[in-house]
Amino acid sequence: MSIHEECGVFGIFSKHPQNVAAVCYYGLYALQHRGQESCGMVVNDRGVFSSHKDLGLVSEVFSPEVLSDFPEGSMAVGHVRYGTTGGSSRKNCQPIEVNHQKGKMALAHNGNLSNAAELRNRLELSGAIFHTTSDTETIAYIVTRERLSAPSIEEAVSLAMHTLEGAYSLCLMSSAKMIAVRDPYGFRPLCYGVLEDGTYIVASESCAITTVGGTVIRDLLPGEILVFTKDGILSRTEHCKTRPNRLCVFEYIYFARPDSVIDGISVHSARIQAGQILARQHPVSADVVVGVPDSGLDAALGYSQQSGIPYGIGLIKNKYIGRTFISPGQTQRQNSVKIKLSPVEAVVRGKNVVLVDDSIVRGTTSERLIRLLRDAGAARIHLRISAPPFLNPCYYGTDIDSREHLIATSMDPDGIARSIGADSLGFFPLDQLSALAGGHGYCSACFDGQYPTPIPSDTRKDRFEARLPL
Structure with a gap:
């Protein structure tokens, strides 16, 4: 038996330090309908990451005291989560943070990998140790491994996409860059926009961009990788048009806000x-x-x-x-x-x-x-x-x-x-x-019943929880 998750991601990239935590808070508030189990935020202040994540609604997790503790920064990534795959616990709150040889990374994910169990088993057999039961950690692991030999974080993401199967709209932050990714099928929505001061916003839905006073530029193409740096935006399209477009039609029927x-x-x-x-x-x-x-x-x-x-x-x-x-x-x-x-x-x-x-x-x-x-x-x-x-x-x-x-x-x-x-x-x-x-x-x-990808062999919703003790 398998029940999967529906989430919302939000990211902000500014060329100058500002109160990005406040903008992220309001963006997540606008996406609250996409996940009410937990939420989290990571702020990047000149390469130093500050984070807060917990179970609860946005207004509960981010009290005025918590928000005031965040420093000004140039970037932030946020997430609202509903998840039964992986279980309901604080360890599965996102964004996931990684410290590795090539630097830091924070990752927020909306979707579900159809080959998550296969990938996780392969990684565990090669020595990987997982701290959560969410497939988002699997994505982080694969990107991190590719980054060890890739010349850039965006190249590592592109290489990882050859391995990932299923639905993933990502907002990823390194020390110097923010990256938005939509899977080649385009299962889940992802768009970006801009504030009046030139600050860029990435969000699962357009309503979050307009809520924080931004102007929507466009949706990411299925398979597109957008890289935000101080030099501007780079669009990578090597994974575009490699799969048929398969946006979840239930987004229009139920999930999305009517003003999106x-x-x-x-x-x-x-x-x-x-x-x-x-x-x-x-x-x-x-x-x-x-x-x-x-x-x-x-x-x-x-x-x-x-x-x-x-x-x-x-x-x-x-x-x-x-x-x-x-x-x-x-x-x-x-x-x-x-x-x-x-x-x-x-x-x-x-x-x-x-x-x-x-x-x-x-x-x-x-x-x-x-x-x-x-x-x-x-x-x-x-x-x-x-x-x-x-x-x-x-x-x-x-x-x-x-x-x-x-x-x-x-x-x-x-x-x-x-x-x-x-x-x-x-x-x-x-x-x-x-x-x-x-x-x-x-x-x-x-x-x-017309699935665009192979159906996973292990469909238990507790498949990552049911582990024998060492």
Whole structure:
């Protein structure tokens, strides 16, 4: 059984020392939706690295006292993490820091290597000792080994990319350079921008760049390596166009913030379009369309626009609890659903409701939501999902469980509807996903089983924890 991680990375490069920690803090805050288990930051002050990492939200880990302890610097790399591969502990917080013969390195990673177990076993047999159970340390090890003979850190990264397989968007910092990397498939988003003073920003999503007052320049190309130095930016493209583009389509459906733009496509517009397609594919007679906050709201608005059924705010979200889909562990998911959402009785009582959500994975959240609306007096509930049914696990960095835990593998839509208490259920059509991706190549393996890379032989989520004692 394998459940993987979804994270966010942020980097800042300035030609002059400044309070980069504060900028990084706000950037990570904007990416908080991508990971709520832990976070960390490393600041580079003329080659001296200062760091702080811990379990918790950005606002919890980086108190005003902690932020004031960071020196001014020319660079910083930050990370927000959700991870079940590798386990939930402080040792797996990122960025990972390395001290080696050729200097220092800090590395933040979003994604999941599909050949992580193979690489780690090979490294351990050659004498490598790992201190974490995250595949990010595997990336750091390989880059460090290549750096021993490579003429530069960016050359070492390029050489390492011949070995790495799967999803990795990286922000890496050495004593003098910051490097941004997107894997050749482009599974995970990564973009860069600039502040008014010429300071460069790298982030998983464009919303983090605009949040800190920057202007987005562009997304990194799949396979591109961007090197930031005092002399400017160098783009290396030797790994570009070596693989088909396979951005995770679920970024548009769920993960990304609606105000982000990924590979030139507005996330908000993609979700509106998803709702419109749902209304055409699964029409129904109803009184009100209600979206599940937050990622179901845009699709609900699109459903309302297309169907002519009025849009209503029928669920209120407690803003001070994390997202259920990316909170580790089934018990936490169930507990958080109980306090996360509250129905607005005046909107749903006596009404036939179209309830729009982004996905059904295990079915527990949907069942709870429908019970909440029933208790609030909804007459009928027609559930519409802005993603196709999940039928396969993900090996590229998304928390989609093994097949036996996916409700759609054992029931058809009518059976799922009965199981969760809905009057009807309609999923987004698989053959129209390309409309959300704007014609770009995308990965939909969790829906159709068409994996771009070989499936790893060892898919246990605890595969790095289950070690015999020496």
